[in-house]
Amino acid sequence: MSKGPKEGNKDVEKDKEGRIATRAESYPDWYQDVIREAELAEPAKVVKGCMVIKPYGYAIWEKIQRELDGRFKDTGHQNAYFPLLIPQSFITREAEHVEGFAPELAVVTHAGGEALEEPYVVRPTSETIIGHFFSKWIGSHRDLPLLINQWANVMRWEKRTRMFLRTTEFLWQEGHTAHANHEESLAETIRMLNVYGDFSDQVLAMPVVRGIKTESEKFAGALQSFCIEGYMQDGKALQAGTSHDLGQNFGKAFDVKFQNERGESEYVWQTSWGVSTRLIGGLIMSHSDDQGLVLPPLVAPIHAVIVPIYRNDAEKAQVMEAAARVKAQLADIDLGPPRSRYRDFVEVVIDDRDLRPGAKYYHWERRGVPVRIELGPRDVAKSQVVAKMRIDSEAGRGKEFVAESDFVATFRDRLLRYQGELHRLARERRDGAAITLDSWSDFEAAFTGEKSTFAWCHWDGTRETEAAIKEATQATIRCVPLDGQGPAAEPGTCIKSGKPSPRRVLMAKAY
RNA sequence: CGGGGCGUAGCGCAGUCUGGUAGCGCACAUGGUUCGGGACCAUGGAGUCGGAGGUUCAAAUCCUCUCGCCCCGACCA
Numbered sequence: 001m002s003k004g005p006k007e008g009n010k011d012v013e014k015d016k017e018g019r020i021a022t023r024a025e026s027y028p029d030w031y032q033d034v035i036r037e038a039e040l041a042e043p044a045k046v047v048k049g050c051m052v053i054k055p056y057g058y059a060i061w062e063k064i065q066r067e068l069d070g071r072f073k074d075t076g077h078q079n080a081y082f083p084l085l086i087p088q089s090f091i092t093r094e095a096e097h098v099e100g101f102a103p104e105l106a107v108v109t110h111a112g113g114e115a116l117e118e119p120y121v122v123r124p125t126s127e128t129i130i131g132h133f134f135s136k137w138i139g140s141h142r143d144l145p146l147l148i149n150q151w152a153n154v155m156r157w158e159k160r161t162r163m164f165l166r167t168t169e170f171l172w173q174e175g176h177t178a179h180a181n182h183e184e185s186l187a188e189t190i191r192m193l194n195v196y197g198d199f200s201d202q203v204l205a206m207p208v209v210r211g212i213k214t215e216s217e218k219f220a221g222a223l224q225s226f227c228i229e230g231y232m233q234d235g236k237a238l239q240a241g242t243s244h245d246l247g248q249n250f251g252k253a254f255d256v257k258f259q260n261e262r263g264e265s266e267y268v269w270q271t272s273w274g275v276s277t278r279l280i281g282g283l284i285m286s287h288s289d290d291q292g293l294v295l296p297p298l299v300a301p302i303h304a305v306i307v308p309i310y311r312n313d314a315e316k317a318q319v320m321e322a323a324a325r326v327k328a329q330l331a332d333i334d335l336g337p338p339r340s341r342y343r344d345f346v347e348v349v350i351d352d353r354d355l356r357p358g359a360k361y362y363h364w365e366r367r368g369v370p371v372r373i374e375l376g377p378r379d380v381a382k383s384q385v386v387a388k389m390r391i392d393s394e395a396g397r398g399k400e401f402v403a404e405s406d407f408v409a410t411f412r413d414r415l416l417r418y419q420g421e422l423h424r425l426a427r428e429r430r431d432g433a434a435i436t437l438d439s440w441s442d443f444e445a446a447f448t449g450e451k452s453t454f455a456w457c458h459w460d461g462t463r464e465t466e467a468a469i470k471e472a473t474q475a476t477i478r479c480v481p482l483d484g485q486g487p488a489a490e491p492g493t494c495i496k497s498g499k500p501s502p503r504r505v506l507m508a509k510a511y
Numbered sequence: 512c513g514g515g516g517c518g519u520a521g522c523g524c525a526g527u528c529u530g531g532u533a534g535c536g537c538a539c540a541u542g543g544u545u546c547g548g549g550a551c552c553a554u555g556g557a558g559u560c561g562g563a564g565g566u567u568c569a570a571a572u573c574c575u576c577u578c579g580c581c582c583c584g585a586c587c588a
Contacts, residue, residue: 046580158586172588274588278588355550357546360548361549362548378547
């Protein structure tokens, strides 16, 4: 939408011709326009680096929450809530953790009109305070595993912020679990990584690479961090979710001990995992185009909009009656999977505002509503509807004239096909852009200036080489892929140092 | 923390160089004509020009200080 029209601004050149959508190519123009014009959010301005999530954007987050929460419950987790403020001393107990988070903490030093004896930090994440409570709650191996999730806000005073992708305050969920041994905690770490990966593929239609972070990119305080990396349309990577194997680091720092079957005292093995409102940024950067937001049906707050067309009151009465009938039939459709714990009924809006139809088309297109239904006197007479999908796909191309009964009968299938198509298209864009590189000059060429893509390259496994690559190109090692992710594992030589490498890793510039 | 930019109506901006009635588009309100891809006409409401100080007969405009936001880097979900 960089050169696209702005809502309600007639000065900007209209794109009446050439309405073939082009895909997003760069933050910030296009990205921010999509957010503003779809009314997802706006910068708070009065609070540095914070944004206001508007109702339509928040509705997307609620969809994400609900679906993820169901999956957490399915894997045996329970929700709980812990304090926003954490005693500063908690943060300093784990050496790597304090080193990693100290620079970005917001600290409360005064309360009740007086200086506090010990300041509180606003949580940047809750491992420490949850560790504190775990130590009280866990005594026996019979208390394990303890599987807790928290939906919360956190604050990280980042030097640089970007709407949804990195804001000072953000909403997320953080899972925290404690286990009796490392096999179990590692299995949990990988299990939740796959919950995220599956969710991203199935619900967000955002294909991701599942992998392991390098030592320098891992979570501060973890033994090992697993991640899912999404491909954004400007070629950059987005860390869309992480799952950490914390080992006994926090158990030792917070004295979380249990007695095993033999009566011996042991530290618990913990995990933590999280995804945030960043997913909404990933959604935008994965699917949207010059005409605005594109939403997969499973996270769309509104699945279909009916635009009634009429010229006089008689026509209006007739058309509105048909619109209400179509809406009522669609509203009974449940998009949820057959055995889902939640129902996900189709949400239909009849746009009866006093605007011309064309204005409504643009309005809803910008908001990414998957299906538009036009309904006029001609259609009512023929018992048909005119359907148009947000983007051309197997689920619909151009304007289609469909018998009302057929349309209703196939609506669920149409939405689910569209969902699958968005995933397929995103994967094709990613795989079409991804490259395998073996020479350093090719690598530099691929990342000059603002350029970025997914590059599969050999790396010698050292922190020094990793740093040198980042220094030279701004590209980083996004992850070492798990088996089955990316090219088949085969040994080679490092793209930078020429030293031996066991397998290719994923490199890209990152958000 | 470095480098750049910007604070003027709800939103987007012009006006600042060269001081002199506070402007434009959209949005909003009312009336009318319209209505299958962003309608038009008429009328109207809406502002301590980010803040403080200074220069001047006169400051959105010049000077000093200050606050805030955005973008680009270094750090990160």
